[in-house]
Amino acid sequence: GEDVEQSLFLSVREGDSSVINCTYTDSSSTYLYWYKQEPGAGLQLLTYIFSNMDMKQDQRLTVLLNKKDKHLSLRIADTQTGDSAIYFCAEISGGSYIPTFGRGTSLIVHP
Amino acid sequence: DARVTQTPRDKVTEMGQEVTMRCQPILGHNTVFWYRQTMMQGLELLAYFRNRAPLDDSGMPKDRFSAEMPDATLATLKIQPSEPRDSAVYFCASASGGSGGETQYFGPGTRLLVL
Numbered sequence: 001g002e003d004v005e006q007s008l009f010l011s012v013r014e015g016d017s018s019v020i021n022c023t024y025t026d027s028s029s030t031y032l033y034w035y036k037q038e039p040g041a042g043l044q045l046l047t048y049i050f051s052n053m054d055m056k057q058d059q060r061l062t063v064l065l066n067k068k069d070k071h072l073s074l075r076i077a078d079t080q081t082g083d084s085a086i087y088f089c090a091e092i093s094g095g096s097y098i099p100t101f102g103r104g105t106s107l108i109v110h111p
Numbered sequence: 112d113a114r115v116t117q118t119p120r121d122k123v124t125e126m127g128q129e130v131t132m133r134c135q136p137i138l139g140h141n142t143v144f145w146y147r148q149t150m151m152q153g154l155e156l157l158a159y160f161r162n163r164a165p166l167d168d169s170g171m172p173k174d175r176f177s178a179e180m181p182d183a184t185l186a187t188l189k190i191q192p193s194e195p196r197d198s199a200v201y202f203c204a205s206a207s208g209g210s211g212g213e214t215q216y217f218g219p220g221t222r223l224l225v226l
Binding site: 033040041042043044045048088097098099102103104 | 115142144153154156159161166167202204206213214215216217218219220
């Protein structure tokens, strides 16, 4: 089946930029998502990008998509302690109702 | 603002007992998903419904799990009998269900501990 891979942990210093990476295998992916999960909570949609785009910016968040390499990244500028959470990458193919989620990357922000 | 609600938020039970988890999707959403999250397996899709009809429950252990949508505002997930390996966080999510690719909105989850 299709697969989405993420590294499990990322540690950054407060104020630095964080870059969370994701690779996927489905060449027909049409939507790619980043979700954030805070402790004790459900997944919350952060941002998404269509496969015909290569970049999307939303305040401190920048999403980069390299469709040729099937690589998606999420950059968080000026990372704060409140950004500490698990970040999930997900992809879905057009016409499908079921996204494929990665295992999640735990972002740890330290002073 | 519209959100998915789940009850109970936490459940502790003994092995062999029946567990029922409930979910209220966002009003107007016609696609509902049940997921299970554990440290070992990550996020697993158990079942999903579209217009209240089950479309895929291949991720669910059939002998003990059952999922239903009695009406458009309620989805249930039952485990009978429960086992310690069922301990996990169970999430419900809903989507507007157009032509595909719709964003899923997750509930806060039910944290289940089976002793």
